[in-house]
Amino acid sequence: MSAHHLTTIGFDADDTLWQNEQFYRLTEGEFVKMFGDYAEGEHIASRLLEAEKRNLQHYGFGIKGFTLSMIETAIEITEGKVPASTIGDILDIGRSLLSHPVETLPHVEETLAALAGKYMLVLITKGDLFDQERKLAQSGLGELFDAVEIVSDKTAVTYRRIFAETGDGPERAMMVGNSLKSDVVPAIAAGSYGVFVPHELTWVLEHVEPPREAPRFREISHLGELLPLIASLD
CATH class of the missing domain: 1.10.150.240 (Putative phosphatase; domain 2)
Structure with missing residues (x-):
């Protein structure tokens, strides 16, 4: 799949866009x-x-x-x-x-701004509804997203539904996040690209082995590398 066929990009929130x-x-x-x-x-x-x-x-x-x-x-x-x-x-x-400050991670705002309007951007996060809404509002990033999905869990079924409803299906979508278990592995299982962005602190229950043999697995060190990665898919 070439980059111009990619239409939808999902982003995790906690420890992908901001510290948590x-x-x-x-x-x-x-x-x-x-x-x-x-x-x-x-x-x-x-x-x-x-x-x-x-x-x-x-x-x-x-x-x-x-x-x-x-x-x-x-x-x-x-x-x-x-x-x-x-x-x-x-x-x-x-x-x-519930009142800690929202501290966005490096390269987040400029990367989202560069992608907005070119791709359907979807925030896909799990956790407490009020807390996630608070953090998104305080981050100032909300206007860059075309859709926001706060879900109870992230599975292949979750990604298939979201990318079918908000985009052109999982095959033309990408999920970006710091959790292999929640953001990457199930997105790949759904048929999407799964882009792993490691964070120095990740909850132990989110640890699984990287699916390095999967054709649609990618890893970048920070979100500043996402634009070149998307360009490389062409």
Whole structure:
């Protein structure tokens, strides 16, 4: 497929367009310190991760699920003795995630501006609806996108639907993101290009092996390399 046949480009949001995971890491650090008298830091972090894994099917991705997982972990490691005031503190640090500043990553704005009008640009992100809408509004990038899709999860079915509804089908689409598991592998399975843009911090549950043998897999070091990559497809 040549570049002029590419009509639609999807972009992940968190840690692709703006910083996100670093705020979760800071919040986790605060949580671990709160319960240092009950267990070692690594044990607390491990229990929290296990709670997050269990709760994904119930609460989905995002800050609310993360906050509930912190509360659940606090109850577990204190054997039900966690004070109500400490639960309040956990809620406070969870809320702080909802107000962190939006810090766009390098090359984002100029790359999107160069592509806007030439391709159908679609923001495809998962997580809390209100939080994602807030970050998009504060980023100032919203007007560059033709469509915004906030989904509960990202699968091949998700990409087929979105690229069929917003573009000319997955075969003429590309998905760009920092998560191999959510942004790249399922997009390729749907028939699209999957462009991996590594971020120094990526949630451990998003780690899978790169599909390097897949014909439509590409990897770039930052979004500034996306325009040359698209040109190279011609």
